[in-house]
Amino acid sequence: MTEHEHVRVAVVGSGFGGLGAAVRLRREGVTDFVVLERAGGVGGTWRDNSYPGCACDVPSHLYSFSFAPNPDWPRTFSGQEHIRAYLEHVTDVFGLRPHLRFDSEVKRMTWDGEKLRWDIETSSGSLSADFVVSATGPLSDPRIPDIPGIDSFPGKVFHSARWDHDYDLRGKRVAMVGTGASAIQIVPAVQPEVARLTLFQRTPPWVMPRVDRAISGLERGLHRALPFTAQARRGLLWGIRELQVQAFTKRPDELGLIERLAKRNMARAVKDPALRAKLTPDYRIGCKRILLSNAYYPALTRPNVDVVASGLDRIEGSTLVAADGSTAEADAIIFGTGFHVTDMPIADRVVGAEGRTLAEAWKGGMSALRGASAAGFPNWMTIIGPNTGLGNSSMILMIESQLNYMADYVRQLDVLGGRVALDARPGAVADWNRKVQERMKRTVWNTGGCTSWYLDAEGRNTTVWPGTTTEFRTATRRLDLGEYEVLRAPGARPAGQSGSQAKVEAGA
Numbered sequence: 001m002t003e004h005e006h007v008r009v010a011v012v013g014s015g016f017g018g019l020g021a022a023v024r025l026r027r028e029g030v031t032d033f034v035v036l037e038r039a040g041g042v043g044g045t046w047r048d049n050s051y052p053g054c055a056c057d058v059p060s061h062l063y064s065f066s067f068a069p070n071p072d073w074p075r076t077f078s079g080q081e082h083i084r085a086y087l088e089h090v091t092d093v094f095g096l097r098p099h100l101r102f103d104s105e106v107k108r109m110t111w112d113g114e115k116l117r118w119d120i121e122t123s124s125g126s127l128s129a130d131f132v133v134s135a136t137g138p139l140s141d142p143r144i145p146d147i148p149g150i151d152s153f154p155g156k157v158f159h160s161a162r163w164d165h166d167y168d169l170r171g172k173r174v175a176m177v178g179t180g181a182s183a184i185q186i187v188p189a190v191q192p193e194v195a196r197l198t199l200f201q202r203t204p205p206w207v208m209p210r211v212d213r214a215i216s217g218l219e220r221g222l223h224r225a226l227p228f229t230a231q232a233r234r235g236l237l238w239g240i241r242e243l244q245v246q247a248f249t250k251r252p253d254e255l256g257l258i259e260r261l262a263k264r265n266m267a268r269a270v271k272d273p274a275l276r277a278k279l280t281p282d283y284r285i286g287c288k289r290i291l292l293s294n295a296y297y298p299a300l301t302r303p304n305v306d307v308v309a310s311g312l313d314r315i316e317g318s319t320l321v322a323a324d325g326s327t328a329e330a331d332a333i334i335f336g337t338g339f340h341v342t343d344m345p346i347a348d349r350v351v352g353a354e355g356r357t358l359a360e361a362w363k364g365g366m367s368a369l370r371g372a373s374a375a376g377f378p379n380w381m382t383i384i385g386p387n388t389g390l391g392n393s394s395m396i397l398m399i400e401s402q403l404n405y406m407a408d409y410v411r412q413l414d415v416l417g418g419r420v421a422l423d424a425r426p427g428a429v430a431d432w433n434r435k436v437q438e439r440m441k442r443t444v445w446n447t448g449g450c451t452s453w454y455l456d457a458e459g460r461n462t463t464v465w466p467g468t469t470t471e472f473r474t475a476t477r478r479l480d481l482g483e484y485e486v487l488r489a490p491g492a493r494p495a496g497q498s499g500s501q502a503k504v505e506a507g508a
Contacts (some may be wrong), residue, residue, distance in 0.1 A: 009033035009410070010120055012106055012130035012346070015044015017135030017383035017399050019087060020065060023094045024403040028410060034129075035096065036122055038105030042091050045139045046083045051163040051182060053189030054080035057210075057292045060229060062237040062394040065090065069230050071223030077212040079294075098377055110351040113379060116421045117488045118380065130421075131413065133406060134350070138341040138463070145177075149315035156332040160186060167332065171195050175320050175330040177312050179205050180453075181291055183336035188295035189307075196304050198320070198328040200415070202311035204278065206262045206285040208291040238469070241393040242308040246467045248286050248391055252444035267283045270295035278309040286391060287448025310492060341463060342456035352377040353423065360436065366462040367433040368474050369483060371398075372405055373424035378487055381406060381411075387436050387471070389454070389464045391445065397469040405476040412479050419489040428483035439466040 001487040009030060011021045014037040025033050041047055056063050060073035063083070068090050074082060091097060104122040109132065112119055117128045142159040150157065158164045160182040165501050173196040176183055183199075184207065223230040247254040262285060270276045279300070281288075300307055310324035320328045347359035351375050355440050361376060368374045371388035383402050388400060413420055440461050445454050454463040465472055 001154075004033075005125075005127040006117070007032050007034050007127065007129050009131045009133060010118065010127065011035045011133045011135055013037065013044060013135035013137060013140070013383075014039075014042040014091075015046065015135065015137050016065075016087070016139075016396060017137055017402075018044070018133075019090055019096060020137055020396075020399050021133045021383060021406060022096045022099055023065075023067065023090070024407055025410070026094065026096075030406050030410060033099055034127070035100050035163035036104045036106055036120070037100060037102050038101050041088075042100070043084045043087050044137055045161070046080055046087060048140070048161045049182065049502060050080060050165070051160045051186050051189075053185035054182070055185060056080075056083060057181060058394045059237050060215075061234045062241075063396055065396060066234070066400060068093065069223075069227065069234070071227070072183055072220050073215055075212060075214055077210060106346070106349055108349055108351070111353050113353055113487075114490065116379070116419050116487060120125055125175070131379045131410065133381055133383060134346060136344065136346045137384055137500070138344060138389070139339045141340045141345050142335070143338050143340050144335050145312075147312055147315055149317075152317065153315050153333065154318055156336060156418065157331060157507045159448050160334060160336045169194050169332065172331040174198070174328055174332045175200060175312075175328060176336060177333060178201065178336035178338070180338055181289060184291050184293045184296040186334065186336060188293070188299035190307060191299040191302055194304065196306070196329075198308060198330065199300070200308050200310065200320070201278070203283075203288070204281045204309075205288060205291045206259070206281055207265065207291045207293055208258075208262055209265050210294050212294075217435045227308055238393070238397070242468050242470060244392050248445075249443045249466050250294075252286065252442075252447055254285055255285050256442060258290075262290075266297055270301055272301070275300065275307060276309050281450075284444055284448035287442040287450035288452040288454075291319055337454050344499040350377065350380070352380075356496050365458060366455055366475050367429055369424040369429045369432050370405060370407075371400060371465070371472075372476070373422075373429070373484075375424045375426040375429045378423035381409060386462050387433075387440075387465055390469070391454075391464055391502045393469055398465065398472060401469070401473040401476045404473070405479060408477075408479040412465075412481060416486060421487040422479075422481075422484040425485055426467065437461075438467060440464075 009025060014035050018035055022035050056078050059076055060078040069084055104124040106120060106122055108121040110119045112446050117130055118132050119128050142161045144159055156167050169190055170193045172194055174194045175186055175198045177200045179201045194482050266279060268274060308322045308326055310322040312320055313323040318329055320330050347362060348357055350358040358374060361374060361405045366386035368385045371385040383399055388398050443466050445461055445464050454461050456462050
């Protein structure tokens with residue numbers, strides 16, 4: 001990267017969101033862009049999460065780009081290595097390598113109101129950009145709780161998303177902290193090789209069977225020869241999940257049947273009534289993420305596993321003390337405690353038009369127009385922004401909808417011409433957020449009786465989308481200029497337009 005490089009678009013992150021943005025920019029005829037990546041390879045969360053048993057809980061044919069179908073998925077639910085290989089394949093097929101800037105972590109991003117551009121400082125140099133697409137993703141920065149005594153722990157400590165492959169767990173006393181999507185995959189993967197596994201469970205999850213199988217060579221051959229068969233498969237998977245949305249967003253009581261199925265799934269594997277009692281949630285299914293596993297419950301019944309129905313409270317040397325007073329000795333602690341979702345670190349590094357950071361602007365809760373644009377941050381949008389998460393379907397569907405919005409954003413800048421920027425109007429952001437939060441009130445995520453990572457510190461759900469993916473695609477199909485203020489550089493005007501015309505267009 002040259003010291004004073006200027007590009008039309010800077011994309012931050014090379015996971016699904018960043019690579020999707022890069023592909024879409026090229027398809028729109030935009031080639032003057034870079035993809036800034038803090039690591040040494042593409043893949044985002046599927047690069048970082050390489051723990052034993054790591055896999056996706058969304059079916060393979062739905063967890064891929066519609067414009068880059070993969071007929072050769074080996075399983076109905078793909079493992080981490082298959083998804084990462086897919087993203088490498090997308091990078092190569094669409095010619096994205098020349099645009100990638102590895103080992104280039106964004107340290108600061110500051111809006112220059114005079115030049116109408118973003119000045120970006122990275123770990124590999126500085127550059128500027130007319131437009132920024134932030135695709136860092138909410139599952140990128142691990143969250144490790146501040147446990148008293150952790151600094152004095154003599155053993156090994158790491159987060160599931162920063163797995164230490166050089167550390168041998170065989171024969172060790174291992175503590176697993178957390179019971180989220182990563183933990184329920186790690187537990188059955190490491191249980192057979194450790195001497196003792198202690199699971200610190202603050203809240204039990206609802207776990208449903210994982211209907212996973214190998215995809216036969218005949219099926220893969222059919223999808224290669226007749227691509228419409230793979231499209232039909234994807235469409236069926238999508239349609240089933242669209243029909244489920246009503247229960248999550250409008251009629252949570254209908255989820256009672258699913259709860260009974262989940263309890264039956266537990267009863268088949270866990271015969272001990274005392275253990276079943278520990279593992280049975282006291283909140284409505286769906287309030288927290290529903291997890292899929294055929295191996296989690298059986299692993300918890302093994303003789304070398306202890307389930308502590310309490311969170312980790314403190315550490316005294318190699319002794320771990322739970323909030324209920326029970327103790328366990330450990331040689332290693334693995335945190336499966338999630339990520340900074342509602343307080344993403346990137347927000348501290350983005351400085352907008354008023355000189356305040358995005359984190360300061362979002363102090364009262366994240367909010368962005370159509371999940372993309374924050375007021376006071378011109379020509380900046382985020383992929384997988386506030387209230388774009390899903391509780392039952394594929395995030396790739398939401399990403400592609402936001403890519404539609406990004407593409408029209410770039411087109412509108414071209415149509416306006418000259419040195420121009422768009423800044424989301426505060427009223428438009430507030431109106432969008434008010435409607436989203438109003439719909440959120442009756443969803444299972446707000447009414448189900450749990451505390452989840454969907455909620456911020458104030459108890460507001462700023463994470464999940466309270467509707468179908470179809471509704472979101474409709475809402476993001478086009479950018480509405482009426483929801484933005486048009487900014488022009490001092491003295492600048494579109495070619496062939498009078499000064500008075502420019503002022504009117506800019507809302508002066």
